[in-house]
């Protein structure tokens with residue numbers, strides 16, 4: 065059976081679009097209203113495409129389901145710069161396609177980081193998150209040593225769990241990842257591949 069080869073482009077908001085998606089003409093509509101934008105966000109997945117329905121895409125339906133499972137449930141696809149989960153599946157599909165078809169590895173970058181790279185504010189954004197992260201940890205340590213409750217192992221474990229959960233919540237709800245190892249890893253990646261000044265020195 066002949067299958068449809070996907071073809072990708074990136075719009076001005078950094079979203080990966082598939083030119084073969086059955087809703088492509090809607091994606092390309094100019095001056096979309098707020099509700100049309102919301103609708104587009106919901107449609108921007110292989111699962112709303114006719115080729116997924118007909119199972120005639122280069123990516124078989126089962127593979128698309130597996131990719132979505134890995135993305136949503138197993139957090140397998142993360143942004144190389146901030147460590148957040150990639151929300152838009154087409155970003156992942158594009159990466160996998162280029163890797164399989166052309167042996168070209170492209171990094172997974174979330175829309176927020178893409179935007180900061182585009183307008184040159186990545187370091188500023190990183191600095192803010194780094195500051196919040198350090199403050200968060202310092203506050204935790206001071207709070208713990210101020211002995212607000214009788215110090216014992218159970219209280220200590222409960223407090224650490226609470227602070228950790230708070231960080232996870234910030235990451236999931238606000239997409240604000242303040243886990244220090246993720247931040248440092250992302251900054252190293254940025255310095256290696258995107259920071260031109262760093263490269264010249």
Ligand SMILES: [Zn+2]
Pocket residue numbers: 143144145146147148173174175176177178
């Ligand atoms: Zn990111």
